[in-house]
Amino acid sequence: MGVALDWPGKDAAAALSTAPPQASVEIPEADHLLIAGDNLDALKLLAPAHAGAVKLIYIDPPYNTHRRFVYADSFSTDEWLSMIYPRLLLARDLLTEDGAIVVSIGDDQSHTLRLLLDEVFGAENHVADVVWQKKYTRANDARFFSDNHEYLFVYARDLEQLAMQGEPRSEAQNSAYTNPDGDPRGPWKATPIHAKSGNDPDFTHTFSNGVVWSPLPGTFPRFSHERLDLLEAEGAIWFGRDGQAQPNRKTYLADLAERVTPTTLWLHTEVGNTHEANTELKDLGLGGVFQNPKPTRLIRRVLQLFTGPDDLVLDFFAGSGSTAHAVLLENCADGGKRRSISVQSTDPVPGDSAAAKAGFSTLDEITAARLRAVAGAEPTVVRLG
Ligand SMILES: C[S@@+](CC[C@H](N)C(=O)[O-])C[C@H]1O[C@@H](n2cnc3c(N)ncnc32)[C@H](O)[C@@H]1O
Incomplete structure (x- = not known):
C-alpha cells in the first residue's frame, strides 16, 4: 500500500477530469498540431480520437518556482496539485498500452509530484527518476546551493508492456575505438x-x-x-x-549493439543545457521571449528511448514548442514520421516582457512562431475558445 497524497480540494480537482469540456471544437488531423487553449479541455477533446493512441507524453509543467517568467509560476502547493492532478488523470487514458509519460520537474514540487504520479500511474509502473544537468556553471551568488540539475520522472502506462529502446551509441563512445594496426x-x-x-x-x-x-x-x-x-x-x-x-x-x-543501456544521469554534454536551449530559440529569431525552454537534445533523448518512427507524441505544456521541434529533428535524423500534438494556453504575455516587445500578445503565438520557423510553413493551429 503506497503513501497517498492528500490536500484540500483533491476531490474537486479529480472531479474536473470528468466534467464536460468547456469548449466544443473539432480537433483536426495534422502531422504537427498546436492546440491553443487550456490543456484540461484539450485533453478531454483529444480523448475520443486519441485514447490509447499516444506513445509518449512529455510534459514540462510550471515548476512553481515563485519566480517571474513570461508564464505564471507562482501557486500555493494545493493550487498546483489541483491543477496538475486532473490533467494527469486524463493524460493516462491517452497513452498506448506500451507507452510512457516523462515529466520534467524541479525541487519545488518534485516530492509531491512523485507521490501523485505513483497514485495516478501506479507505483509499480515507475520506471526511473532521471537527473538532468541543466546547468554547468556554478551560481556563486546562490544563497546555499547552486541549483544545477532537475528531474525527469518516467512512468510506463504498464511496465510489463513498456516499449523502451536503448540509447544510440554516441560519437564520444565510438571515438574510444581506433584502428592503429x-x-x-x-x-x-x-x-x-x-x-x-x-x-x-x-x-x-x-x-x-x-x-x-x-x-x-x-x-x-x-x-x-x-x-x-x-x-x-x-x-x-x-x-x-x-x-x-x-x-x-x-x-x-x-x-557491439548500436544502442546502449541509458543511465539515470543525463549530463549536459550529452543532452544539452538551458543555455543551449536559449541559444536554439535565439537562432530561430526568438531570443529571450520565453524562459526555461528545454534543449531539443534533451527531448530527442526521450524520443529515442520511448518512440519509434511512426509514433504520436503529446506535450500539453508546450511552452516555446521545443517538443515539436525535437520531433521534427528526430524525424530528420532517422527518417521517421513521428507526429506531435502541442498544447499551449492563450495566456497574455506580460506587457513589460521581451515577448511583448517582440510583438507577441499571447503565449501560444510564441509556440506557433517556433513551429513556423522550424517547419518553414504555417503550423496547423486549433483554438479552443
Ligand atoms: C515550463 S513551461 C514549458 C516549457 C517548454 N517545455 C519549452 O521547452 O519551451 C510550461 C508551459 O505550460 C503552459 N501552461 C501552464 N498551464 C497551462 C494550461 N492549463 N494549459 C496549457 N498550457 C499551460 C505555460 O504557459 C508554459 O508555457
Whole structure:
C-alpha cells in the first residue's frame, strides 16, 4: 500500500477530469498540431480520437518556482496539485498500452509530484527518476546551493508492456575505438583478458609469438587456452605496438549493439543545457521571449528511448514548442514520421516582457512562431475558445 497524497480540494480537482469540456471544437488531423487553449479541455477533446493512441507524453509543467517568467509560476502547493492532478488523470487514458509519460520537474514540487504520479500511474509502473544537468556553471551568488540539475520522472502506462529502446551509441563512445594496426574488421578497443572473478588463478598461457601471460594477482583468466589460441589466430589479440607487450583482446566496434543501456544521469554534454536551449530559440529569431525552454537534445533523448518512427507524441505544456521541434529533428535524423500534438494556453504575455516587445500578445503565438520557423510553413493551429 503506497503513501497517498492528500490536500484540500483533491476531490474537486479529480472531479474536473470528468466534467464536460468547456469548449466544443473539432480537433483536426495534422502531422504537427498546436492546440491553443487550456490543456484540461484539450485533453478531454483529444480523448475520443486519441485514447490509447499516444506513445509518449512529455510534459514540462510550471515548476512553481515563485519566480517571474513570461508564464505564471507562482501557486500555493494545493493550487498546483489541483491543477496538475486532473490533467494527469486524463493524460493516462491517452497513452498506448506500451507507452510512457516523462515529466520534467524541479525541487519545488518534485516530492509531491512523485507521490501523485505513483497514485495516478501506479507505483509499480515507475520506471526511473532521471537527473538532468541543466546547468554547468556554478551560481556563486546562490544563497546555499547552486541549483544545477532537475528531474525527469518516467512512468510506463504498464511496465510489463513498456516499449523502451536503448540509447544510440554516441560519437564520444565510438571515438574510444581506433584502428592503429589497420585491422580489416575496423576500429577496436583493447579490453582485458582477465576477469575479476572465476577460477584457476595459477593459469598461464603461452602465445605462439612467445609472450607468456598470467592473470594479475587477485584476478582470473577470462578465456580458456583454446579460446585464446583462436583469438590470436584471428588477429584479435593486441600485443602493443612492438608486438611483445602484455596482451589485450580487441573488442570491435562492429560487434557491439548500436544502442546502449541509458543511465539515470543525463549530463549536459550529452543532452544539452538551458543555455543551449536559449541559444536554439535565439537562432530561430526568438531570443529571450520565453524562459526555461528545454534543449531539443534533451527531448530527442526521450524520443529515442520511448518512440519509434511512426509514433504520436503529446506535450500539453508546450511552452516555446521545443517538443515539436525535437520531433521534427528526430524525424530528420532517422527518417521517421513521428507526429506531435502541442498544447499551449492563450495566456497574455506580460506587457513589460521581451515577448511583448517582440510583438507577441499571447503565449501560444510564441509556440506557433517556433513551429513556423522550424517547419518553414504555417503550423496547423486549433483554438479552443
Ligand atoms: C515550463 S513551461 C514549458 C516549457 C517548454 N517545455 C519549452 O521547452 O519551451 C510550461 C508551459 O505550460 C503552459 N501552461 C501552464 N498551464 C497551462 C494550461 N492549463 N494549459 C496549457 N498550457 C499551460 C505555460 O504557459 C508554459 O508555457
